Amino acid sequence: DARVTQTPRHKVTEMGQEVTMRCQPILGHNTVFWYRQTMMQGLELLAYFRNRAPLDDSGMPKDRFSAEMPDATLATLKIQPSEPRDSAVYFCASSFFPSSYEQYFGPGTRLTVT
Amino acid sequence: ELKVEQNPLFLSMQEGKNYTIYCNYSTTSDRLYWYRQDPGKSLESLFVLLSNGAVKQEGRLMASLDTKARLSTLHITAAVHDLSATYFCAVDSGGSNYKLTFGKGTLLTVNP
Numbered sequence: 125d126a127r128v129t130q131t132p133r134h135k136v137t138e139m140g141q142e143v144t145m146r147c148q149p150i151l152g153h154n155t156v157f158w159y160r161q162t163m164m165q166g167l168e169l170l171a172y173f174r175n176r177a178p179l180d181d182s183g184m185p186k187d188r189f190s191a192e193m194p195d196a197t198l199a200t201l202k203i204q205p206s207e208p209r210d211s212a213v214y215f216c217a218s219s220f221f222p223s224s225y226e227q228y229f230g231p232g233t234r235l236t237v238t
Numbered sequence: 239e240l241k242v243e244q245n246p247l248f249l250s251m252q253e254g255k256n257y258t259i260y261c262n263y264s265t266t267s268d269r270l271y272w273y274r275q276d277p278g279k280s281l282e283s284l285f286v287l288l289s290n291g292a293v294k295q296e297g298r299l300m301a302s303l304d305t306k307a308r309l310s311t312l313h314i315t316a317a318v319h320d321l322s323a324t325y326f327c328a329v330d331s332g333g334s335n336y337k338l339t340f341g342k343g344t345l346l347t348v349n350p
Contacts, residue, residue, distance in 0.1 A: 157337070157338075166340055166341075166342050166343065167281075167326065167328075167340040168340075169337050169338060169339070172337055179335065180335070180337055215280065215281065217281075221334070221336070222334070225269055225271075225286055225288065225330070225336055226271075226283050226286050227271075227283070227338065228283065229273075229280045229281040229282075229283075230280060231279075231280045232280055
């Protein structure tokens with residue numbers, strides 16, 4: 125049963141700490157997306173990669189957020205330093221372009237910054 | 239800036255009734271997506287509509303796309319409690335750069 129996995133599922137941290145979230149896309153998928161969901165802003169695209177290369181990170185605060193794909197099976201989203209306004213659910217999604225436009229979402233990482 | 243508007247944002251309906259959720263968008267993209275999200279859960283893909291006039295159906299849900307009107311509808315037939323969830327539509331930016339812009343979601347509650 126192919127699915128996107130994310131770790132950790134929950135993270136509580138103090139303001140100023142570094143947070144790293146990880147995503148394993150579905151095997152063979154070549155496009156990976158990072159989204160953030162909050163009550164106020166809804167679902168927002170932060171960044172996405174194709175074949176491990178960043179295509180767009182315009183939705184990401186550049187001063188504290190960074191996204192990478194060290195290899196085809198791992199995507200990371202890092203926040204340093206974290207702030208309370210970063211509290212949200214962070215979703216990773218993957219797809220196989222151009223065969224399919226459908227994006228498959230992971231279970232999400234619920235981040236709370238106190 | 240691409241805008242996606244859903245209405246209604248909240249929908250309470252009785253089991254057995256029919257209703258439609260509307261999704262308007264501001265770009266000329268012809269790719270429209272519907273997702274379902276249960277409380278505390280991830281997003282589940284329901285439909286991907288890729289051309290003008292596309293219609294897809296799964297069980298009690300039917301989605302359609304009118305690219306000229308920049309409008310998609312999600313029609314619910316004879317609602318049942320299990321359909322209670324938040325439904326999102328999303329539009330991508332077109333071409334090979336298909337990043338999604340989501341609507342705010344419609345919280346659907348189906349009452350017995």
